[in-house]
Amino acid sequence: MNQIVQYLTFGVAEDLFAAPVGRVREILDLAPISRLPRSPAELLGMIDVRGASVPVVDARRLLGLEETTDTTNTRIVVLTIMRRSRETVFGLKTDRVFEVTSLDEGALEAPPEIGAGNWNAGAITGIGRRNGAFVTVFDVDRLFDAVDSAQGAIAA
Template sequence: MNQIVQYLTFGVAENLFAAPVGRVREILDLSPISRLPRSPAELLGMIDVRGASVPVVDARRLLGFGEANDTANTRIVVLTMMRGGRETVIGLKADRVFEVTSLDDETLEAPPEIGSCDWNAGAITGIGRRNGAFVTVIDVDSLFADIDVAHRAAA
């Protein structure tokens, strides 16, 4: 029996990505971000979310896309990830957020194998399709673990 999973879809550049709804805490309008000295380029800084400090990562930089100016559609998606057996909260600045949608887990394609090139497909759960467009489903834990952003932000 197919398992239908709910995902939040968001855009980065001209691409469509999805994160499991169970990992999404909330979606925020863009607010001022306090920069952290000597932080990696993809770590924009910290925001206050109801008294909690939350590190914010730029999805464009993290995913390897060129920089762009923020727009009225730019959002911060607050996600939870598992790190060292505990839940950590992190914000992901995306160009836009679309909708919550269902994707059938059995129809998700595996990430492509590219041979020996320097590409980490481990941050991708699968590739789906929605309204004729590819949807890259991210693995929240792996995506952030690779760059160790949560550890650096907490230090």
Template sequence: MAETAQYVTLGVAEDLFAAPVERVQEILDMRPIARLPQAPANLLGMIDVRGQGVPVIDLRLTLGLEQIADTETTRIVVLTVTGRDGALTLGLKADRVFEVTVLDDPRLDPPPAISGTWNGECIAGIGRRNGAFVTVLDLDRLLGALAIERAA
């Protein structure tokens, strides 16, 4: 029998998101971030993770939400994404991190097919955890463009 996929569940505003656990290297408490001049708004800057400079992306801003002040539950999820030129380690700032878990059903529903400019391609699928919707992020599509911009 195949292993059931595990996810790290993240909270942003009132919404629940998930990232595949195999992409997550570690979860850090909030720490000072060195700002980068003229960086896009969602690129907060850099942190040091065991001697490696890691860019930090604000998931709220990336998802089009308002920036808020950090709280005691704010976390940086250090993970790996794949861009055009290969793997890139990024920090993803989330309002909170809940748990490593499996979803109620291992099958994910596709993002809703709605006409217009929104295509949902940064969503790997929609699952449920304890009956609540969980949006599973396609990290490569959501964040992989940063690897492309960085390499340019």
């Protein structure tokens, strides 16, 4: 019997993505973001969430997509992730948030294996379907590796 897992689905450009609900702390309307000097392009800056400083990463930049103008649907999904063996909190700026839904865990397909190159499928847990549309399920712990890599390149 397959375990049913709840996911938060959100959109970036025309694509549908998901993160496990257990990792979602909250969903925020777009708030002013304080920029950080010499930070990687994916890292937009910091926001205040009830007195805590939370770094915000742009999902579009993280996925290598072109930037677009924010809309009334733009949201920041606050996620709990494991980084360097400790729990931390990040915000992920998305174009829109859809719903909390169930995907059959057993029905997730492995990400496609495509030769060597810059494409990193490691940040993807699997590919599911919701109402006939593909849903890319993120491994939220590995999703932010690109930011860590870019920070290392800046420090070097």
